[in-house]
Amino acid sequence: MKQKIIAHKLKTDKKLISILKKLPNNYWDFKNENTKEYTHSIHSYPAVMVSPISRNIINIVNKVMKVDSLFDPFSGSGTVLVEGMLANIKTVYGNDINPLAILISNVKTNKLNIHELKKEVSILLEDINYDYNENIDFYERADEYCKKKLQLDITSKNGWGDNAPKYLREYINLNKINFEVPNFKNIGYWFKPRVILQLQMIKNHILTIKNKNIRNFVFVAFSELVRLVSNRRNGEFKMFRMLSVKVENFTPNVLKEFNVILENNVKKMHSFVEACLKNNSISEVKIFFNNVIDLFDIPDLSIDLVITSPPYGDSRTTVAYGEYSRLSxxxxxxxxxxxxxxxxxxxxxxxxxxxxxxxxxxxxxxxxNKSLEFIKNIDLERAGDVYSFYLDLEKAISSIAQKTKKGGYQFWVVGNRTVKGELLKTDKIIIEIASQYNMDYVYTIDRNIINKSMPSLNSPTNVVGKKSKTMCNEHIVILRKQ
Ligand SMILES: C[S@@+](CC[C@H](N)C(=O)[O-])C[C@H]1O[C@@H](n2cnc3c(N)ncnc32)[C@H](O)[C@@H]1O
Structure with missing residues (x-):
């Protein structure tokens, strides 16, 4: 009996490999494909896995086996989960440790009643506009008050930057307006006075939306707005601030930006709901907020297909998801x-x-171990960082393997990076570690990164200004549970 099962698995592997080998060379490049359809891209996120990757994997695996359960243990902004729904997979699980990722992916996969959504959004935008026009001087003159009346440099980290709530309270009392003052560390460093007041006004109105799902949907647009109107340097995932001269001249139209994001997101939700209807999608989606090494909520041996893209390395030297999410x-x-x-x-x-x-x-x-030996001889501390990341990766591989059904497939989308001149071959490392956790290696797809929104150059040496080329291609490692 056991031999029969192994033979069947090998047959499935062969079929899968044969399909993959017949694909054209540029099949995984997605140079001209729209990667922002449906609810994809209702909020930006670092190192998003472009949607056609998971769409194509699901289509291909469906040809060799029945996929009833899909899991992304590092689900981030939820790309794989949206694709799982569009493919009408019965059970779709996500998991991430970043709370903002949980909010975004929940919103992206929650089909809303479009009629109700449009009605709520229209009331919200009307209320916001009314409030703004009624109190236009209050919302527009805060910068001027701080600069002229209080003689503050609103581009400075000291004075305004570290005491913003105090000055805003004075301004609010002076205007005799009933208004809560937002208060978190360095709020004044990251936002100018009028921007803070307008953001808080929008937030106050969002909080009046009774339907929780719609409220969260609107909060996702608000979160995107927060980044856009902050003093952060545009297009950066790390917390870099604009130069003071730029901050001085930065006067974003907060309300207009919010309208644009929200209305665009409503259109995206509309097209997603329609696509799900067309595909008769009845997927059940569950997203968990756990460390990947403790996947308590997912039943053991329950997953047919895992599609995931883990982080590239520790967040200090690669992508800082927490830093990216902080202001939101x-x-x-x-x-x-x-x-x-x-x-x-x-x-x-x-x-x-x-x-x-x-x-x-x-x-x-x-x-x-070969790479660690090399890096350790140059820089013990950096080698410790590398070790720390792969130690967690080993724990992740073990816990994800435990959840995967016998004969189930895992697709790991990974990029190899360079540390201290040493290329860390994560694709090979995953295969070697996984073999200790009942996962057989099946095949590797190599793809060129064309659309991925992350720098293709970084500073792996950690020397300011010294850049080396890394991650222009990715590997999709395919494993199968024994
Ligand atoms: C490359 S991103 C995934 C992006 C996702 N595929 C998408 O399309 O948006 C990696 C994700 O791993 C998450 N992550 C990092 N360490 C984690 C851990 N220990 N447990 C769970 N998630 C973790 C990060 O928060 C991040 O969202």
């Missing part, structure tokens, strides 16, 4: 997170633990 989370205060918890998110991500004084070569991967 501070404004949203949806998750009862303390200031400290928000600031600590990056430390809870893969590779967050420090190994300052050395480490054991305990991870079952020859390829990794």
């Amino acid at each position: 989370l501070q404004w949203l205060d949806l998750f009862e997170l303390s200031e400290r918890e928000i600031m600590m998110i990056d430390k809870t991500l893969m590779g967050g633990t420090k190994f300052r004084n050395g480490f054991e070569f305990s991870i079952p991967s020859k390829t990794l």
